[in-house]
Amino acid sequence: LYLTKSEEKAVSGEHGRAVELAYRVLLAIGRLSNAEKLIPIKWAHVSGVSFLTIGDYGLDFLQSISKEKSAKFRVFTTVNPCGMDIENWDRLNIPADYAEKQLKIIGAYEKLGIASSFTCIPFESYKVPVRETHVSWAESSAAIYANSILDLRTNRESAVSALASALTGKTVYSDLHIDENRRPTMAIKVDLGRAIKGSVDYGILGYFAGKCTKGVIQFRGIPSTNGIDESKALCAALGTVGSTGMFTIGNSSNNLETIDFSKKDYEETFENISDSEKGEAVVFGCPQMTIEELYRLSKAVGDKKFKRKCVVFCSSKIYELAKTRGYAEAIEHAGAVFVRDSCADFTPLISSLKVDSVTTDSVKGAHYMKSVHGVKVALKNVESIIEENTA
Amino acid sequence: VKARNKSDALLSEGTIKARCIVEPQRRIIGEILFTSQPIAFLQGVDPETGVVSDKKHELYGKPFSGKILVFPNAIGSSVGAYVIYRLKKNHVGPKAMINQNSDIITASGCAISRIPLFDLADSDLGRLREMKYVELLKTGAIRSLAGTENI
Numbered sequence: 065l066y067l068t069k070s071e072e073k074a075v076s077g078e079h080g081r082a083v084e085l086a087y088r089v090l091l092a093i094g095r096l097s098n099a100e101k102l103i104p105i106k107w108a109h110v111s112g113v114s115f116l117t118i119g120d121y122g123l124d125f126l127q128s129i130s131k132e133k134s135a136k137f138r139v140f141t142t143v144n145p146c147g148m149d150i151e152n153w154d155r156l157n158i159p160a161d162y163a164e165k166q167l168k169i170i171g172a173y174e175k176l177g178i179a180s181s182f183t184c185i186p187f188e189s190y191k192v193p194v195r196e197t198h199v200s201w202a203e204s205s206a207a208i209y210a211n212s213i214l215d216l217r218t219n220r221e222s223a224v225s226a227l228a229s230a231l232t233g234k235t236v237y238s239d240l241h242i243d244e245n246r247r248p249t250m251a252i253k254v255d256l257g258r259a260i261k262g263s264v265d266y267g268i269l270g271y272f273a274g275k276c277t278k279g280v281i282q283f284r285g286i287p288s289t290n291g292i293d294e295s296k297a298l299c300a301a302l303g304t305v306g307s308t309g310m311f312t313i314g315n316s317s318n319n320l321e322t323i324d325f326s327k328k329d330y331e332e333t334f335e336n337i338s339d340s341e342k343g344e345a346v347v348f349g350c351p352q353m354t355i356e357e358l359y360r361l362s363k364a365v366g367d368k369k370f371k372r373k374c375v376v377f378c379s380s381k382i383y384e385l386a387k388t389r390g391y392a393e394a395i396e397h398a399g400a401v402f403v404r405d406s407c408a409d410f411t412p413l414i415s416s417l418k419v420d421s422v423t424t425d426s427v428k429g430a431h432y433m434k435s436v437h438g439v440k441v442a443l444k445n446v447e448s449i450i451e452e453n454t455a
Numbered sequence: 456v457k458a459r460n461k462s463d464a465l466l467s468e469g470t471i472k473a474r475c476i477v478e479p480q481r482r483i484i485g486e487i488l489f490t491s492q493p494i495a496f497l498q499g500v501d502p503e504t505g506v507v508s509d510k511k512h513e514l515y516g517k518p519f520s521g522k523i524l525v526f527p528n529a530i531g532s533s534v535g536a537y538v539i540y541r542l543k544k545n546h547v548g549p550k551a552m553i554n555q556n557s558d559i560i561t562a563s564g565c566a567i568s569r570i571p572l573f574d575l576a577d578s579d580l581g582r583l584r585e586m587k588y589v590e591l592l593k594t595g596a597i598r599s600l601a602g603t604e605n606i
Contacts, residue, residue, distance in 0.1 A: 085566065085567050088477070088566040088567070088569075089562075089563045089566040089567060091566070092476050092477050092562040092563060092565065092566040092572065093559060093562055093563065093566075095474060095475070095476050095562075095574075096476055096557055096558075096559070096562050096574070112533075112534065112537075117532070117534055118534050118537060119534070119537075120541075121502060121534070121537035121538050121540065121541040122534060122537040124537070124540070124541060124544065125537050125540050125567065222533035222536065222559050222560070222563060223533055223534065223536070223537075224533070224536045224537075224563040224564070224567065225559060225563055228563075
């Protein structure tokens, strides 16, 4: 692995211990992937923000890094959702000792320098750089979205490697940063005997594809342009299982190994995820809701009221926007509760709802809420959820 | 002189070439703690005591402290990197680690904890099973010191 003079100095500790450790992480990963060099990035997106995921161990490390004067994020850095609504945690049944630790994690990141929103869809709130720009994004759903929809260049980074990128402004030049590694190596041929549509369909497809493939996937038989909600659902489900970091949509003539995704595969995958007919509460926003989804939700509820608890996850930035446009008020008027800057899966909130089952339109959400909170999940599209849960 | 040459030859037979993923500051001598099973650092290891806490794991209850931990690779959550850091901070971590096909969890965890990490890639991890004490060099060489089939 070739290092420039200034990189070598940083590795030897000239810019302080935090930067040195960050370079050591990049070096180790570079050696692992036989990379030839490090390259500059324009944007780091860091995961590992919820206390429910990183715990005392992560908090410990972040505090030791942020204590250092010389430790500052050197590029534009966004962070994943945390584990609670930062302003309303006490009204939302979050235990005080948990909140205290969560606030310490946030404090450490803020000291290092982050954008204001805690979000898993950073491309929704911040200006996306031109195509082919190298970035370093953790959060699998966002990294897959960056490569596949935005045509940015990133690997699926981990909490630690994206943090190292933020501290150095560099990443390892390997895998999906290199053009020749961005060609599909496997194809999934979709034929459901009907049109594929909505976040549930795309989520099921992603879950199926993630489980049976690795490397870059080419989807065949689906429209080349999808709604942002559909793309988001596909990316999130793909990232939940399996290791792929990118897909393409199309029908290249290459002789790729092809797997069929039939009506039967769809039904089997669906039954594997959805293990309840009905949920006692409704959860929207895994990944967090976009402004367009909030608009549609506000129209769909109209003058009706939710019959069951309904929680809606979005970033504070999108919430503020939704407020100025009247969508937030309409949704709150229907009885739903907004949880801002938090992750639907990794927050004690879901456990504190004290329900045995939830309804959601998210395959990723279903996967994690089942495993993290032990609830049963009814997977339904947004229209049916509104129909069955409002009056 | 003759005896020394002989022992050098024996040593070179017991030498394995590895890649340094996190390089040691100086040479390291230590006792091997071997498993052919992957390790899940998050939820499979107790970072306060420095032992494998998963009862189904063949290293269950065996302390890492002061040992050279040999395992194929890490599995599970990438938060495992922070568990490796905590092991080191609690002074209950291994002296060094050797993997078969190292991964981002172990590599980033060892990097932030300054725990040397070697990766075998081409040769078989099983060769280390019979070795008791080894020496790790900055060049990536792993030399058996005693207790191998060669001595």
